[in-house]
Amino acid sequence: MIGAGTQADAADSFDPLRPRLIRVAYRMLGSLADAEDVVQDAFIRWMGTDRRAVREPEAFLRRTVTRLSLDQLKSARRQRESYVGPWLPDPLVSDEEQEEDEDITLPLMLALERLSPLERAAFLLHDVFGMGFDEVAATIHRDAPTCRQLAARARGHVREARPRFQVEKRRGLEIAEAFFTASRSGDMTTLGAMLAADVSMHSDGGGKRPAAIRPILGLRQVMRLHKALAVMFGKYGSTLVRAVMVNGLPGFITREADGELQTTALDVEDGKVRAIYVTRNPDKLRHLH
Structure with a gap:
């Protein structure tokens, strides 16, 4: 013993x-x-x-x-x-x-x-x-x-x-905050100008919270989704907790209408968002509380 x-x-x-x-x-x-x-x-x-x-x-x-x-x-x-x-x-x-x-x-x-x-x-x-x-x-x-x-x-x-032209951290967080503001306010003109033509969106809900079950590919499809989401945000709310780096990418933590946290990470290249990663699975967010 x-x-x-x-x-x-x-x-x-x-x-x-x-x-x-x-x-x-x-x-x-x-x-x-x-x-x-x-x-x-x-x-x-x-x-x-x-x-x-x-x-x-x-x-x-x-x-x-x-x-x-x-x-x-x-x-x-x-x-x-x-x-x-x-x-x-x-x-x-x-x-x-x-x-x-x-x-x-x-x-x-x-x-x-x-x-x-x-x-x-x-x-x-x-x-x-x-x-x-x-x-x-x-x-x-x-x-x-x-x-x-x-x-x-x-x-x-x-x-x-591997990141080839990694955005400077401070600038990346500024882009993340601008992305949050445009996406939540429904400013589709500003949001569209931030996205690359081949942008993709990946949402991980793990079957426990609503999320797309497949990646959303291309500017048109991602914009269409965000236009619908902006209506939901306007009706039910989405609060910025703070802008942070998420696994090496600029992003932010939000508290959504259901009271749960959510992280969004943005892969930025040449000043444009080329990929959006949203984690909604509550099992993966417990440590953030």
């Missing part, structure tokens, strides 16, 4: 690493709740480990979290096959002053969903978290040449999703 002193010692060494470990697990899984569960499982295992024999606790725990995430990812992928409507990763928000992972944008996380679990792990560990291929190999139980191939294949798949 593990004594209280041992538990305290384990917590003292683990807790400073917890935020970084959650970051690894979240990038693997796209779910904050699942990431926290995985990291808590890693802590339980850490309590039962002979910690005196571990020379690099962070590397040891990162390997543990990655392996647990790989196991979790298999069941998560099965669940997403029956998910109602578009699936979006849980929204992680930050204010203008807060640091964030600017390379890990929402479109990139969606591109990661198309990779195999091992490709995703190799790419994230090497290209994003800066691990050498020997350490990647030890983490996912493959040899280093195989890990190089996995990362290279993944890199090819996600190259197009």
